[in-house]
Amino acid sequence: MQEQDKTPEQPIELIQNDGTNETSSPSQDDPAPTESTPSLEELLRKAELNAEEHHDAWLRAKAETENVRRRAQEDIAKASKFAVERFAGELLAVKDSLEAALAAETPSIESLKSGTELTLKQLVAAFEKAKVTELNPVGEKFDPHFHQAISMVESEQEPNTVVTVLQKGYLIADRVLRPALVMVAKAKA
The missing domain is CATH 2.30.22.10 (Head domain of nucleotide exchange factor GrpE)
Known part of the structure; x- marks a missing residue:
């Protein structure tokens, strides 16, 4: 039975890159036929490089997200800090009018009344804008x-x-x- 299991070495058909076939028979002189699939080490190295690229991209995205969050918090802080800036600017005219009324040397009742009415109009206008x-x-x-x-x-x-x-x-x-x-x-x- 052992003799029947032995078969003579058969030629191996290789397909070239150009599409032609080449027949070769293995011999003891020839090294083992080259494998067309990459070795496990190459696959592992490629996977590690790919993982390293993805990790680097993830770190960059995380840093960018942190920067956007930090900038947004700074903008919110500035907005709340300076939220009354425009309204305060409008009130400055009202304050100036009141100071001018108090600085008058000999104000009459009529001039005080008309000045107060104008100052109130300025204040109402400032309120409307705000x-x-x-x-x-x-x-x-x-x-x-x-x-x-x-x-x-x-x-x-x-x-x-x-x-x-x-x-x-x-x-x-x-x-x-x-x-x-x-x-x-x-x-x-």
Whole structure:
């Protein structure tokens, strides 16, 4: 049986890069045929280089993300620090007007009144530019989100209606800066 298992060496057919076939028979003189697949060491080296490239790209992306986050935090800090800069600039004109009124040597009642009216107009203009709006809710239904009731009084108006405004309220872009202090109508006994 052992003799039947032995087969004579058969020629090996190799395919060249140019597409031609070459037949060779292994001999003891020839080294082992060259493998067309890379060795495990080469594959490992390529995988390590690839992993190193990906790790480097990941580190760069992480650093860029940190830089963007840090810049955004700096921008937020600057924005909150200088948020009132424009509004403060508008108020400087109001302050200048008040100082000019106080510096007048012999102010008359009429000049003080007209100066005060002009100063108030400057202040109202500054408020409008900063989107600060006034709440004067006389005759409106009481709303605890915008009004603060000081007392309830008997009135001809419907119950829970604002009768008197003791101090105007203010909003900044639909957010309550200060609620209006009001007196509210109560139901007649």
